[in-house]
Amino acid sequence: MNRRSLYFTAPHETAIRRTTVDFGPEELLVETNISGVSAGTELLIYRGEAPAELPADETLETLDGDLSFPLRYGYAAVGDVVAVGEAVDDEWLGRSVFAFAPHETHVSVAPENAIPVPDGIAPSTMAVFPSVETATSLVLDGRPRIGEDVVVFGAGVVGLCTIGILSSFPLGRLIAVEPIAERRDRAEAMGADVAVAPEELNTVLDIGGAGGSAPDGSPRSGADLVYELSGRPQTLDTAVAAAGYDGRVIVGSWYGEKPATLDLGTSFHRDRISVESSQVSTLAPETRGRWTKSRRSSVALERLAAVDVASLITHRIPFAEASEAYRLLDDRGDGVLQVLLTYD
Incomplete structure (x- = not known):
């Protein structure tokens, strides 16, 4: 069709553009009602900053090809099942489901790749599920411990969802670092103990001296765990500098083709700081004996219900005017955070 x-x-x-959807006997046909726009990967693609030769996402059945223009992309569609293949149970008909699918009016998806929208969860909230799942993965990879000081750089949607999940842990302090004042307020509303501008962080962490020690020779202060979620390569140096002795830095930002230079010549080696990547498409090797994507998805759905993600939805834009959604995100103006596309 x-x-x-x-x-x-x-x-x-x-x-x-007008396209056709292939609908097989073992698939669901979903009519999209809402889709969420990512300010991370999608914005890199929009700006032409994503590596064109990289496969779109080999783990998602709804995406194919690479990131070169022209391309369909997106991974946060919510809609109603309007038809089922002859090999699919009719109980799926009429159900509201989530699918990791591009922005388009109809999608076909295998039942095992469709997530029924839980009772009590609004479709608009469900469109934020990928950000909450990413945040869940970030927390799993960071392994926060009781009493630790944790710093989150970047209070965009993923950063705020991560803060919302971390706020349920018995941490020492949860500190958000964000240059935009309105987003700092939102970070505190999501559970950060304090939210500061980047230039204020050293004072909050009481970082003193160079070369990994304070002026009196004792280990310098700093965070136990640092998340770099700003999307800005220049923040990576600041994130490493914010880590204390034996601190961990989890890099959740994807910079695309933007180069990231890292200064490892000062306290990095003496403080034995580790820098680790985190990416939601896969599970960390050390967790795969106990965790599956299905288990992580279930936990993320619980967090979706517990964290106030609805407050992060700032704009709803008709699908026909989608270009305005990307302009808003690119400008970072008008208090924009989570943008949804609506389909009539």
């Missing part, structure tokens, strides 16, 4: 699909056609350009 025919549908309309959003395409990224060139840097800072999008278009809605």
Whole structure:
């Protein structure tokens, strides 16, 4: 059947094109009601800053090809099942489901890859599920311990969801670092003990002296665990500098083709700081004996219900005007955080 699909056609350009959806006997046909726009990967693609030769996402059945223009992309669609293949149970008909699918009016998906929207969860809230699942993965990878000081750089949607989950832990302090004042307020509302501008962080952490020690020769202060979620490569140096002795830095930002230079010549070696990547498409090797994607998804759904993600939804824009959604996110203006596309 025919549908309309959003395409990224060139840097800072999008278009809605007519396409067809293939609907097989073992699939669901979903009519999209809402889809969430990512300010991370999608914005890199929109700006032309994503590596064109990289596969779109080999773990998602709804995406194919690479990140070169033109391409369909997106992974946060919520809609109603309007038809089922002959090999699929009719009980799926009429159900509201989530799918990791691009922005388009209809999608086909295998039942095992569709997540029924839980009772009590609004479709708009469910569209934020990928950010909460990413935040869940970040917390699993960071392994926060009781009494630790944790710093989160970046109070965008993923950063705020991460703060919301971390706030349920018995930490020493949960500190958000964000240059935009309104986002600092939101970070505190999500559970951060304090939210500061980047230039204020050293005072809050009481970092003193160079070379990994304070002026009196004792180990310098700093955070036990640091998350770099700002999306800005230049923040990585600041994140490493914020870590204390034996501190861990979890890098959840994806910079695309933007180069990240890292100064490892000062306290990095003496303080034995570790820098680790975190990415939601896979599970960390050390957790795979006990964790599966299904288990992580279940935990993320629990967190989705517990964390006030609805407060992060700032804009709803008709699908036909999708270009405005990306302009808003690119400008970072008008208090924009989570943008949803709505389908009539």
